[in-house]
Amino acid sequence: MKATYEFRVLEEFAPLLFEPSEGKRLGETVRKVEIEASDPRFDAIGKLQAEIQAKSDRSFFYGWNIRRRYAQSELQSAKLFHFTVVSTFEPSGEECGTTYDTSTECPHYHAGASQSSSLILNIKKIPKHKDFCRTIADENLVSRKVADLFAKHGITGAIFRPIYPKRSLNAASQDYFQLVVPEIGAEIVAPTIVGVDPFDSDSKGEFRCPYGDLLGLNLLSEVTIDFATIPEADIFLTRQFLGMRRGLLRPEREILISPKLWRLIVSEKLKGYEVEVAQLEPLSMKAGDDKGANQPSNS
Ligand SMILES: [Zn+2]
Secondary structure, three states, X not given: OEEEEEXXXXXXXXXXXXXXXXXXXXXXXXXXEEEEOOOOOHHHHHHHHHHHHHHOOOOOEEEEEEEEEOOHHHHHHOOOXXXXXXXXXXXXXXXXXXXXXXXXXXXXXOOOOEEOOOEEEOHHHOXXXXXXXEEOOOOEEEEHHHHHHHXXXXXXXXXXXXXXXXXXXXXXXXXXXXXXXXOEEEOEOOOOOEEOEOOEXXXXXXXXXXOXXXXXXXXXXXOEEEHHHOOXXXXXXXXXXXXXXXXXXXXXXXXXXXXXXXXXXXXXXXXXXXXXXXXXXXXXXXXXXXXXXXXXXXX
């Protein structure tokens, strides 16, 4: 696995570390720079971020992203995958009339509200030609093709619920469904790293719920899952949440998928998602056969 870090650096500060030709200009004021953690300048980015933030109300970098690229052999031998829906649109369900019950939330950081109505959306805003997409509030949708493929191939763990347009609760979309994953409980364990950004692992614990349900803002490493907590399903959720409650945003659980589902998604060339390998603990369990995780009844 090779990890590349992408930073959106303020053009004004970029010459402090980068050559004029490095990266890609995004308009007048921002430059997108890709760098590996092994680059000697990597730590300097963190230092400059801290220095500039301490001196002014600005930052060296604003957005960031970590991309992990895998060798085909790493993907083929993986026992579990971390699945992320990336194709995103607005408005969210809540803005269109979908209701949420907050009585199930943890009082500390407000993780765990439950959807209490059908998903109501502006259906015209759903991206075309994507098999997986999400609203900005992490409501996950799939195309009819996905729902049909899951049924045809016996993929377990997903429920597909109808999506309704605003003000017309008798005309559900024929093309898209809400992806609901009822199987919850995979435990995120060490050495998973969660934090604010690649240089700030939330040492003050500002974004971590003391009750243990919310781990923090962002994943900074691959996710590692306790093998013993993996349910018998092809798609399931972590017990813990990541993110924060702000505006329309809510902390969300991470999605995990089996190698069987990953192979189906790849072979059908489905669109709108990213996957990473999810590591398992204890490591010794990895030596087991491919079916171990999802079919304990075989043993
Ligand atoms: Zn909490």
